[in-house]
Amino acid sequence: MPSSQAAIETPTRRGHDAGRGDRFPTLLLAALVSLLVTASPVLAGRDAGATTTGRAGYVAAFVDLLPAAAKGDAEAQYRLALMYERGQGVVASPNTALAWYRKAAQNGHVEARYRIAMILLADPADAAARAEALKWLRAAAKRDHLGAIRRLAVLLLDEGSRPQDREEGLKWLTRAAERGDKDAQYRLGTLLVRGEAQPRDYRGAVRWFRAAARQGHVEAQTALGYMYGEGLGVKRDDRSAVKWYRAAAESGNAQAQYNLAVMYLKGRGVAADPARASKWFARAARSRDETDQEADGRG
Numbered sequence: 001m002p003s004s005q006a007a008i009e010t011p012t013r014r015g016h017d018a019g020r021g022d023r024f025p026t027l028l029l030a031a032l033v034s035l036l037v038t039a040s041p042v043l044a045g046r047d048a049g050a051t052t053t054g055r056a057g058y059v060a061a062f063v064d065l066l067p068a069a070a071k072g073d074a075e076a077q078y079r080l081a082l083m084y085e086r087g088q089g090v091v092a093s094p095n096t097a098l099a100w101y102r103k104a105a106q107n108g109h110v111e112a113r114y115r116i117a118m119i120l121l122a123d124p125a126d127a128a129a130r131a132e133a134l135k136w137l138r139a140a141a142k143r144d145h146l147g148a149i150r151r152l153a154v155l156l157l158d159e160g161s162r163p164q165d166r167e168e169g170l171k172w173l174t175r176a177a178e179r180g181d182k183d184a185q186y187r188l189g190t191l192l193v194r195g196e197a198q199p200r201d202y203r204g205a206v207r208w209f210r211a212a213a214r215q216g217h218v219e220a221q222t223a224l225g226y227m228y229g230e231g232l233g234v235k236r237d238d239r240s241a242v243k244w245y246r247a248a249a250e251s252g253n254a255q256a257q258y259n260l261a262v263m264y265l266k267g268r269g270v271a272a273d274p275a276r277a278s279k280w281f282a283r284a285a286r287s288r289d290e291t292d293q294e295a296d297g298r299g
Helices: 026-039 054-070 074-086 094-106 110-120 127-141 146-159 163-178 182-194 202-213 218-230 238-249 254-266 274-298
Strands: none
Touching (some): 074 094, 074 110, 110 127, 110 146, 146 163, 163 182, 182 202, 202 218, 218 238, 238 254, 254 274
8 A cells, every 4th residue: 555645855856756328420330230231140030129120120229239338338238248149130149248248247237247147157067167157146146136046046055065155055045035936945945844954944844835835836835735744844734735735736746646646545634535546646657657758858
């Protein structure tokens, strides 16, 4: 007979184990337009600064942005960087994008700081680039950029080699959770269950699992169901356990489907119903198979 609820283990996708400025002079502007038209082959779609589509729209956007950017307008510099990074209106050039992002970042543009870090992190083997990326992520995080906060937390927790890296990572993870990031909330809850954020804190874990679960985080819903089912950090409540297992199970989470089947089999929080239990066990098995096949395909 299947065992009771599977215990929380690690925060993985599979859940728990079963266990602008002045214009250039007219002549210079005309020369610039001519140069763009002849030298920029990638002119299809729409640029961040364009108000019209197609070749003319890109040229107009670039011509409008370049003088302002040259005069130190951070937003114009950022938009030019986007064009070069995405190949919109110009030939894609990460190095040119990076140069414009640096100018914007040095002029206080927070999103530019984040984009610099993302470009630098493209090569995980480049230690110097990683170190600079961390600098720019910290600069953006201090300005409350949520993406930078989240990325910084993950980098420090997963790749940091010093005790102070983990301490800083936890600080930024908590900040992201407090800002309402559901992935950060789930991970923080998991660390609290395992005693890896600070001394084990089941009540704190329930708080963060609940916050993430209410935002539809499937793994958090499964974890919250487990906490209710085992009475960890909250009064045992089988009905609440079933509620959260069902929410995750209906979203296709194999672990929640298995745990919900156990609840039906044992009559916990619901009337005992072997037929329903069998249905959920079968769905859990199919979900596991699908997950394994996806993993094999990625491998």
